Amino acid sequence: MAPPTATPHVLLVPFPAQGHALPLYDLAALLAARGLRLTVVTTPANAAQLAPLLAAHPDSVHRLIFPFPSHPSLPAGLENTRNCPPVYIAVFIHALAALHQPILAWARSQSAHPVVAVVSDFFCGWTQPLAAEIGVPRVVFTPSGVLGTAVPHSLFRRLVKRPVGCDDGFQVAFPTIPGEPAFEWREISMLYKIYIEGLVEEQVGESLEQNCLWNLESWGFVSNTFRALEGRYLDAPLEDMGFKRVWAVGPVAPDTDTAGDRGGEAAVAAGDLSAWLDAFPEGSVLYVCFGSQTVLTPAMAAALAEALERSAVPFVWVVSGDGVVPEGFEARAAAAAKRGMVVRGWAPQVAALRHPAVGWFMTHCGWNSVLEAVAAGVPMLAWPMAADQFVNARLLVEDAGVALRACAGGVGVAPDAGELAAVLADAVGEKGSGARTRAKELAAEAAIAARSGGSSYEDLERFVQEIQKL
Structure with missing residues (x-):
């Protein structure tokens, strides 16, 4: 058996939606440039999207391809959420959990390059128990801002319901978020509404709720945001994010991208x-x-x-x-x-x-x-x-x-x-x-935040240092 390498090996699990996967790949490029070894989980139809990342970091970024888990509510061959209705997105969240066992088996086989942490999208809450079985911490990657992450987690944590007889103008308050924002029911995420109103099958609905609750058990959140934009939501740990640490490392996209x-x-x-x-x-x-x-x-x-x-x-x-x-x-x-x-x-x-x-x-x-x-x-x-x-x-x-x-x-x-x-x-x-x-x-x-000495640059450096300690 080969001795373990000194390079920390991190498993990345994206959610197959363009707005979620691409910023995680941008984060992966930043982590690879700082000396981490990365393995990114994907499925056959989504694998090509990784090509630019693999080409830029051929020695430090690797892909792990598994067949997409089939589900009777999803059309055959559908492997990403582009142009999908919210009900399909809910099913995606549920279906992807079937990757737990094959990923676990792979992770346990990595004796030469053992995984030290899992970084996964906030729609992949099932990776929390996966990380626990591997014996490593899991970090939630949020492609939204901190406020945009706290609000849905607050809903699933509190299970807010619209009172009978109230229309879509019903105000939902978020008292534990700075500024105590409130949103009308029509402005609440459709994923939450289809769950709380029973518009998806029971197993799928339970996956949506459990997904958020697992996130609150994580080691912390890495968010594609920066302090000058969301400082009031970063100044103190938020109850609606499990009082966990948030590393604000954005914007993660390169300036030259189109x-x-x-x-x-x-x-x-x-x-x-x-x-x-x-x-x-x-x-x-x-x-x-x-x-x-x-x-x-x-x-x-x-x-x-x-x-x-x-x-x-x-x-x-x-x-x-x-x-x-x-x-x-x-x-x-x-x-x-x-x-x-x-x-x-x-x-x-x-x-x-x-x-x-x-x-x-x-x-x-x-x-x-x-x-x-x-x-x-x-x-x-x-x-x-x-x-x-x-x-x-x-x-x-x-x-x-x-x-x-x-x-x-x-x-x-x-x-x-x-x-x-x-x-x-x-x-x-x-x-x-x-x-x-x-x-x-x-x-x-x-x-300024993204440059050396800036708030996002320093948060990213601190995050990498925490990974290296593992």
Whole structure:
């Protein structure tokens, strides 16, 4: 038997959703650069996504491929959550737990490179008992911010219910979170609502609850956030995160990344988009994108299109998946002094946000998009749809001051086109000056946090030191 190596070996378990897996891979690159040996669990259909990480760190990052666990509620061959309804995501969380035994058997065979810790996504709570059986600590990786992580864990910890007779405006309070935020029932995560309202089979629902409770037993949380953005939620351990330590190490994405590199083949090249934007004055263009999961209904798309036309603000509108654009709108926008561009498919979002002409970002407030905008110094128009996005919107508008509210309706709710046009006019006018200024300040703070001596850099160094002690 070969003697164990001195290099700490960490097992990483991502959740097969792009918004979850990619930032964990970014964290893996940072850990590998600091001398850790990493093994990343994946399944056949998701393995290719690891290629850039493996190419960059061929000696220190390895992949461990297992067949995706089948489940009768999932279509055959479905191995990631892209374009999936919330019920499917709940089943994914439940189904992945079947990887426990094969991973355990593999871990017990690693005599030359024994695993010293497990780092896994917060939707992989089943890795908590797995880590215990291996005999190592488990760290929860949260691709959301601290506030966006505390809120759902609070719900599952307290099992909050909407009283009989109350509508979606029922206020849910979070008294143990700094600032004591409250959210309407319609703003609560659909994953929690389908559980508490009994809309999934019992085993799946129990997995959702247990997943969160296991997270609260972990060694701690590694969060893709930074102190200047979420300092009030990092100053003291939160009850809704089990009073565990949080290492704030974000933003973890490299500055040079473009969304088209990892999200799929871009529908427009970064150079072509940059050339189009070059024709506009600094800060004059609105970039509109609602991520890879959200598809606007025809009514929502019509309201947005009308608002864009009424406001006369130059724009780039990225329409993903099966999204629709009102008939004739694209041609009218292109004809009006080439004022608007519609991109159907994936766009190089990081490159677009960093172009000087882009002055605002209308976003669903998904956390990866939020951090990309923050790093670029671009203020946001918040139009949250689901998941943690209402929580993120509150953070951006009320805490950070880098966003204005565009629409509060959520999935399927179309805004009033006139009201939305007024929001756009306010944003590019004097009323948006405060958010524009604060966005530039926060971008500088994010850059400082990630550099040597910065808060995120130091938290990452401390985390690696804790791993090395194991």
